[in-house]
Amino acid sequence: MMHIRWFGQSTFLISGERTVFIDPFGDMDGLAERGLRFDYPPIEGVEADLLLVTHEHVDHNAVEVIGGSPVILRSTAGTFESPVGEVIAVASEHDEVAGTERGPNTIFRFTLDGLRLSHFGDFGQVELRAEQRQAIGELDMLLLPVGGGPTVGGESAAAIVRALRPRLVIPMHYRTEAVNFLDPPGEFLAALGARVERLDESELEVEQLLGTAEDPTVALLAPPS
Structure with missing residues (x-):
């Protein structure tokens, strides 16, 4: 049974036969300034x-906060062997102008x-x-990501879902009570028009929520507190 825990923003712990952590954030006090x-x-x-x-911004690259001596794949593109087997790292951009404003981004x-699974970082x-x-x-x-600003917004995110046809979609990187500089997920949910499961916790068991390629489930996790 695969278990997912959302830490906020784009940060997840994915647990199954092995554990994968994606995009850890560190001390974010500098944003308050x-x-x-x-x-x-x-x-x-x-x-x-x-x-x-996925990329070298402070809310995604605090590798020092994760223990266990993990293998680290960091802001790279290619095909790699790892503790979970093959990982494909796809080069992409953090903005609409070929990365010239916010730099590169990796899709894993x-x-x-x-x-x-695929995690889109700050696409x-x-x-x-x-x-x-x-x-x-x-x-x-x-x-x-679905919250616009430095990433895709609702309409573009919905188009990506329709192109890739996953069975389960977990929105991330959007406005919550903890973050005030992104848009809420409502535009994405309306644009996609798929079935939405609004969860009371920031964790889920994946197999219980899998839909189909034709009828995917969108799992909206509760922000961690």
């Missing part, structure tokens, strides 16, 4: 076998417990390119 709020609880006491970093794709392109879609391939689960 710019009038931005980031009040998710700190990451403490977490270990992983594999640690993935891997299989755990027989389920095919900010206007749309998914054909070669990126081909490299990602078929998916069971997609973790996707």
Whole structure:
């Protein structure tokens, strides 16, 4: 049984036969000086076998907060062997102008417990390119930013879901009570029009929520507190 825990923003612990941690954030106090709020609880006491970093921004790359001496794949593209088997790292951009404003971003794709997952980091392109879609391939689960600003917003995120046809979608990187500089997920939910499960916790058991490629489930996790 695969278990997912959301720590806020784009940060997840995915647990099955092995554990994968994605995009850990560290001390975010510097945002307050710019009038931005980031009040998710700190990451403490977490270990992983594999640690993935999609890009080198402070809310995604605090590898020092994760224990267990994980293998780290950090802001890279290619095909790699890891504790969970093959990981495909797809080059992408953090903005709509070929990465010239916010830099590169990595889309990670891997299989755990027989389920095919992809995490899009801070994907900010206007749309998914054909070669990126081909490299990602078929998916069971997609973790996707939907809050606009430095990433794709609702309409573009919905188009990505329709292109990739996952069975389960977990929105991330959107406005909550802890974050004030992104849009809420409502535009994405309306644009996609799929079945939504609004959960009372920041954790879920994946197999219980899997839909189909034709009728996916969107799992809206409760923000951690």
